[in-house]
Amino acid sequence: MGLILCQWAKYLGATVVGTVSSEQKAEQAKKAGAEHVVVHSEGDFVKKILEVTNGEGCPVVYESIGKDTFRRSMDCLQPMGMLAAYGHASGAPDPVDVVELGMKGSLFLTRPAIMHYMAKREDLISSANDLFNVIEKGVLKSNVNHTYPLSEVGKAHRAIENRKTTGATVLIP
Ligand SMILES: NC(=O)c1ccc[n+]([C@@H]2O[C@H](COP(=O)([O-])OP(=O)(O)OC[C@H]3O[C@@H](n4cnc5c(N)ncnc54)[C@H](OP(=O)(O)O)[C@@H]3O)[C@@H](O)[C@H]2O)c1
Structure with a gap:
């Protein structure tokens, strides 16, 4: 998912900041289009992400680690930013206090799952067409x-x- 996100988001014009656990994965993220890559085992990734975004934070964070990183991912957002929590590889995140979303800058929080986005046949076909289109253009490499x-x-x-x-x-x- 991370490599797909890097390639597709860059194609759409986003500046991509990736987080990874090793230098070897950092190289792959850069090759896939991440402009900045933070190795999260080497220190505070929130601080580094605020540095590379000139203190502004990100408009959107795609968060798939869950428990270990969820709150810190929220701290990487700019006001009115969106946290798209699409997975929890390290376990389910702790519950979120709705008031905190306001205090941290009127944040948006969503937990998207593919089965809801693809529940209707037309949505499946339209998403599959989008995907194959970017593969045919050479934007997405498998x-x-x-x-x-x-x-x-x-x-x-x-x-x-x-x-x-x-x-x-x-x-x-
Ligand atoms: N919502 C949906 O519809 C949907 C659909 C598909 C997949 N997913 C979810 O998306 C996520 C990514 O899927 P994938 O196929 O790309 O999986 P993957 O190839 O296994 O990649 C997951 C990455 O997460 C990192 N990671 C794993 N455990 C971690 C931990 N405890 N702490 C920090 N980082 C950890 C690892 O990268 P590093 O070693 O570099 O840290 C790993 O390469 C999964 O959580 C999956 O369940 C959700």
């Missing part, structure tokens, strides 16, 4: 970085759980 025989599905799961993968992991039947 990153199948790992393949496993189906019989080794356990290994594939362990690699994903241990954050050893990048891009897509494909099982070969």
